[in-house]
Amino acid sequence: MSIATPQDRRLTGPAEFTCTAREFIEAADGDLICYWNCLPREDPLPAVLRDGGTPLWDRAGRVRIIYPTGALDVPRVAADAAWQQQRGAQVGLSSGLPPGAMLLTAAGAIVTTRPEGSDYAVIRDPAVLRALDALAELLWQRSDIVRAEPERLPTEAERQLLRMLVEGLTDQAVARRLGMSDRTVRRVVAQLMERLSAVSRFEAGVRAVERGWI
Structure with a gap:
């Protein structure tokens, strides 16, 4: 058409x-x-x-x-x-x-x-x-x-990580606070950005606030 x-x-x-x-x-x-x-x-x-x-x-x-x-x-x-x-x-x-x-x-x-x-x-x-x-x-x-799927809410660890993104912490600082490796933090951040349809860490934090995740 x-x-x-x-x-x-x-x-x-x-x-x-x-x-x-x-x-x-x-x-x-x-x-x-x-x-x-x-x-x-x-x-x-x-x-x-x-x-x-x-x-x-x-x-x-x-x-x-x-x-x-x-x-x-x-x-x-x-x-x-x-x-x-x-x-x-x-x-x-x-x-x-x-x-x-x-x-x-x-x-x-x-x-x-x-x-x-x-x-x-x-x-x-x-x-x-x-x-x-x-x-x-x-x-x-x-x-x-398309039938709407129930929203998968973040875990408490993911919420903490998102709050740290809003604060502007680096991956290394987040890893130290959460007791994770740098690689794990980068992987979780990438997954959260994808779920939030965000193109940057800052945008991920903004969208998390908009959704009431943090």
Whole structure:
């Protein structure tokens, strides 16, 4: 399946994408639906979904996210999807997604048809938004809904380690305090970062606080 849409304007980069996406998320409190069928991890849409905050997760409407079939075999994507479900989002998998990605709200849409991501266009035309809404509903109806798994909470040792990450302690300092080897600390930190869908130790600490783990 492929799509072609007229556009109001093109976005010049991740910063403008994030600003526009947040504008749309905050401007309309109804349903939000998106699909993501892009290759690069640095595409800005997953970051917007991770960092959407209260306007995204406490909205009155549904939040539905469709990933390509097989995407949950990638640990980072699986961690993102699980975290989204814990926030109340519905997640689906589809083998028939168009290339690229879309975020759609009643206020507007951001769309790319490039499988490598980027090159997003902003859509505000009501007629086009209605057509995109119909497409999104069709994609959702044809997707396989993913059942939410109970969140695996950290152990007390992992909580202590996360608190030390927030404090900025080194692996060596953490190892000494917890009576672990440096190698074990590095392994546990890597596992926690993957579970939290974090790209840095600092981000892991922030996300742990957001989830109420520490």
